[in-house]
Amino acid sequence: MTANTVVGVPKESAAGERRVALVPKVVERLRARNLSVVVEPGAGLAALIPDDAYVHSGATLGDPWAADVVVKVAPPNETEVGALRAGSVLIGFLAPLTDPGKAKALRERGVTAFAMESIPRISRAQSMDALSSQANVAGYRAAMLAAEHLTRFFPMLTTAAGTVPPAKVLVLGVGVAGLQALATARRLGAHTTGYDVRPEVADQVRSVGAQWLDLGIEAAGSGGYARALTDAEREEQQRQLGKAITGFDAVITTAQVPGRTAPTLVTAEAVEGMRAGSVVVDLAGESGGNCELTEPGEIVVAHSVTVASPLNLPATMPEHASELYARNVQALLELLVDADGALSVDFTDEVVAGACVTKEA
Amino acid sequence: MTANTVVGVPKESAAGERRVALVPKVVERLRARNLSVVVEPGAGLAALIPDDAYVHSGATLGDPWAADVVVKVAPPNETEVGALRAGSVLIGFLAPLTDPGKAKALRERGVTAFAMESIPRISRAQSMDALSSQANVAGYRAAMLAAEHLTRFFPMLTTAAGTVPPAKVLVLGVGVAGLQALATARRLGAHTTGYDVRPEVADQVRSVGAQWLDLGIEAAGSGGYARALTDAEREEQQRQLGKAITGFDAVITTAQVPGRTAPTLVTAEAVEGMRAGSVVVDLAGESGGNCELTEPGEIVVAHSVTVASPLNLPATMPEHASELYARNVQALLELLVDADGALSVDFTDEVVAGACVTKEA
Structure with missing residues (x-):
């Protein structure tokens, strides 16, 4: 049943970060696109989204770091970079302008990473514009x-x-x-x-x-x-x-x-x-x-x-901030998978190329 | 110069009470009615109203408890009741329904006290309705x-x-x-x-x-x-x-x-x-x-x-809460003084009688 791409949602670790990268409503939509979603237990708690709401929407609870695609809000810390599988994909805010060392660490790990900050500000990518949604x-x-x-x-x-x-x-x-x-x-x-x-x-x-x-x-x-x-x-x-x-x-x-x-x-x-x-x-x-x-x-x-x-x-408004962010992530994910829910990344696409800060060698 | 009635404004002492019974704008209006106003130094600070704003509006800084009329927000504590002069007038929230002992203490002190909660809810007294303004x-x-x-x-x-x-x-x-x-x-x-x-x-x-x-x-x-x-x-x-x-x-x-x-x-x-x-x-x-x-x-x-x-x-919104309250106090004060700013209390007046919880014997 899970030959399709698995998307992992970790619990955010940064101090004060109450957001979560996916919300139940968006999990449902990803399921309809033939993606599987694994949510770390307690990932939504700071946003007052209980685990059972994720389960109810079709996600399973488990280890998000084993997934094919890990979706985060804040940039991963050192431990989190170490937890990513070589060959996996990371999507999140990655602070490419202020923390260029992060992309280097991800490259060394063999991860393909897309920074939400680097989505080109063009009409076609508006639905992925997390800077705007969070602003x-x-x-x-x-x-x-x-x-x-x-x-x-x-x-x-x-x-x-x-x-x-x-x-x-x-x-x-x-x-x-x-x-x-x-x-x-x-x-x-x-x-x-x-x-x-x-x-x-x-x-x-x-x-x-x-x-x-x-x-x-x-x-x-x-x-x-x-x-x-x-x-x-x-x-x-x-x-x-x-x-x-x-x-x-x-x-x-x-x-x-x-x-x-x-x-x-x-x-x-x-x-x-x-x-x-x-x-x-x-x-x-x-x-x-x-x-x-x-x-x-x-x-x-x-x-x-x-x-x-x-x-x-x-x-400070974690549920809706997460929901808007999750929709941005969903729009980017839909660009990265085919109709069967398998990863199919076209690096010649302007949006994909713009957002990609490092690519598995 | 100070043969007219002196109104004293103490700094509120209750925990978390950021309001003050008069604000500079209302001090000006009371001055125009021939009343003198003495403000305790720092009385407005919690409302971010500096002392010099009171001075600028015509008040003097000094001991408010020596005044003819003391105006407060919260009910006076035991020390404050003791600080009131015999024969003086007190105006403020006095919790007459939940703390009847307060009126007794004030009576024993020889103070005439008006409770803002006890202003009759009639048209003529709407401008004194501090319960509504604070609500x-x-x-x-x-x-x-x-x-x-x-x-x-x-x-x-x-x-x-x-x-x-x-x-x-x-x-x-x-x-x-x-x-x-x-x-x-x-x-x-x-x-x-x-x-x-x-x-x-x-x-x-x-x-x-x-x-x-x-x-x-x-x-x-x-x-x-x-x-x-x-x-x-x-x-x-x-x-x-x-x-x-x-x-x-x-x-x-x-x-x-x-x-x-x-x-x-x-x-x-x-x-x-x-x-x-x-x-x-x-x-x-x-x-x-x-x-x-x-x-x-x-x-x-x-x-x-x-x-x-x-x-x-x-x-939690101390300046405007104080301003609205001060206008209520002003309206009551204007009922208690004559055109020369001398105290002249008509206890047969429905509003005066209703608000009075104890009267100098």
């Missing part, structure tokens, strides 16, 4: 976090004793996470404003009901990202943002340049200029942060302003 | 907490890899807090449903875009509260709710009967019937809770369902 979760949670730490309401509130005005929320860096943060803050009743150095996103900002903050500095780059600013541009940007920021209750920052330290958009002086009780949520903490006062992974209060730098926000 | 904050935060602990999205999300459906949220007990919880959950994109034993609130539930859950059990009481159900009614209610609850991602409960233990609406069996990853937020924890698995003040996970019982939610 959606991060942006939603960032807006919720800002609301949670703000000492004030997001929505306008009218009571018999008077009215409190809606919060003003500014999002700096309007990619997928920034747009979702704007949309969520707006849902909650805040007045929203977006800023980016890529002028082409102004219409997207307006499409989620936010105002566009134009500082006259443009730096469109490649692959949908911005280029790094010159020193003079950076200084002018910080000066102008410092002035603008004082008028906002919450500032959410998401600005990253791939492979580089995140740019400083919110200076210590700008934070000092904010009204007491205001909030900065910095989503760029993993690459150093967009706020000068950010301490990655921590929540600090400075000048009566809360500066929160949450790491791995998608893991 | 608005609690309901908003309860919906946010449910969203925070749910492993899934509240809004529907459409991505290239597919769609996730909106969360289904049920609110049990639809007073001010329940209505605000429904409104906030709906803002966030959830499908909302409200339930109450008072049939007259069905229209209010529908007015915030929620469905009305009708179980055919009616128990309208007095003062806007429900009467306690009979044992047979309670059993039938639990049975029917247990069935209904299985369909919801999040259940927020707010059912309280004044002076009594909160009714059990969500049994352990009902929690077991919920989908893994779902959430119960129980706002009745202070009076024992509406969920059988509630541990007041704690967050427990049972059968892969998170049961959160936050205490004093208004304190």
Whole structure:
């Protein structure tokens, strides 16, 4: 019965990682594509998905590392790389830009590895775009976090004793996470404003009901990202943002340049200029942060302003983050197997070639 | 300069109490009514309101206990009762129904005390209704907490890899807090449903875009509260709710009967019937809770369902909770002073008489 490809789902081992690479709903769909799925007992527990939900969807419980294809969320640690079979396939976030040694270790192990970060950003591969799906979760949670730490309401509130005005929320860096943060803050009743150095996103900002903050500095780059600013541009940007920021209750920052330290958009002086009780949520903490006062992974209060730098926000909403991720993995898997569920990898395919970071020799 | 009445604002002493009885904006208004305000240094710090904001609004920093009128949020502890001057006035939440000994202690101290809980619920006193203003904050935060602990999205999300459906949220007990919880959950994109034993609130539930859950059990009481159900009614209610609850991602409960233990609406069996990853937020924890698995003040996970019982939610959004409360206090103060800012208490006034729990002999 199991001549077809076996997909293994390990329990994630990274601290704080509550996601899991497949969810029961997606297991069902893979079963319908003639794939077998082996789930490590307890793999879904941190996402509050019990083992029996996987069994119910057609998976078996067992050792995921013996599988033909191992699907993970976070990059494998050294022990996990050692547990992979030579000749097997690994799919997951592999941090190819910041941890190139990982691909080398996997190559030495004889593993063919596909990095979810390296899926080309083309239309055909949108369904595999895990960076975007997880950024959606991060942006939603960032807006919720800002609301949670703000000492004030997001929505306008009218009571018999008077009215409190809606919060003003500014999002700096309007990619997928920034747009979702704007949309969520707006849902909650805040007045929203977006800023980016890529002028082409102004219409997207307006499409989620936010105002566009134009500082006259443009730096469109490649692959949908911005280029790094010159020193003079950076200084002018910080000066102008410092002035603008004082008028906002919450500032959410998401600005990253791939492979580089995140740019400083919110200076210590700008934070000092904010009204007491205001909030900065910095989503760029993993690459150093967009706020000068950010301490990655921590929540600090400075000048009566809360500066929160949450790491791995998608893991804080593990079921749906896992479900979206699992669908991305499913779309990639469907590209790698034939109709009978046997592995059949076409390395001349643009998406396959782009995502592959190392290939069994 | 200070022949007029002096209002004192102490720093709150209760654990976790981040609110303060007056905020700078309201201090300004009281100054315009010829009242002087003395704020204890650091009184606003937990609400991220710095001392200089009070000074800027016309208050002085000093000993609040020497004032003619002391305004507080939480009931005074023994030390604080001892700090009150004989002949002074105290305004605050005083828990008259659950802690009648407090009024006795204040009477023995020679203090005239007004309990915010005892303001009559009549139109003229709506601007003083601190129970409602704080319930608005609690309901908003309860919906946010449910969203925070749910492993899934509240809004529907459409991505290239597919769609996730909106969360289904049920609110049990639809007073001010329940209505605000429904409104906030709906803002966030959830499908909302409200339930109450008072049939007259069905229209209010529908007015915030929620469905009305009708179980055919009616128990309208007095003062806007429900009467306690009979044992047979309670059993039938639990049975029917247990069935209904299985369909919801999040259940927020707010059912309280004044002076009594909160009714059990969500049994352990009902929690077991919920989908893994779902959430119960129980706002009745202070009076024992509406969920059988509630541990007041704690967050427990049972059968892969998170049961959160936050205490004093208004304190988690201290600036606006304080601002709304301060406006309620301001409205009561304006009833107690004449145009020159001198105390002039008319004990024949229905609102004054209702709120007064003890009077200087």
